[in-house]
Amino acid sequence: MSKFRKKGKKGQPAVNTAALPDIVFMLLFFFMVTTVMRETSLKVENKTPKATEVAKLEQKSLVAYIYIGKPIKKLQAAFGTAPRIQLNDAFKTLEDIALFVEMEKDARDQVERNKITWSLKVDEKTKMGIVTDVKQKLRKANALKLNYSTKKTDKISN
Secondary structure (H helix, E strand, O other): OOOOOOOOOOOOOOOOOOOHHHHHHHHHHHHHOOOOOOOOOOOOOOOEEOOOOOOOOOOOEEEEEEEEOOHHHHHHHHOOOOOEEEEOOOOHHHHHHHHHHHHHHHHOOOEEEEEEEEEEEEEOOOOOHHHHHHHHHHHOOOOOOEEEOOOOOOOOOO
């Protein structure tokens, strides 16, 4: 007689979940590192115009944005429908631009201060008068590297 007996059918072994918490935390850490949070919440309508000749900015960390457009629907009761200037998260006037330029320069290293690009994100329905005024204030504040944000298109339609 043999000492070995055939046992009955064995079931499937249980799935090993020991590494599951490690995988979950690794994915969580990955998404936390790679996700870019919006720095400002838009308070103005901002549908940028289309252009055919577009160049990408090299260092987005050296860009300061100035938004110009009419206030969004829920803020129109308080601020009206005239085009407004948004610097960071608040509506500002033309006189506040020089202070904004100084604050943005102070927030950066000495080497980067003259490399800041001032990007105007202007709504396509905004008149050029307010844009020209902003450009004049930027020039007086010695913020000379200017950029207009647009969307790329293959051809412009009238």
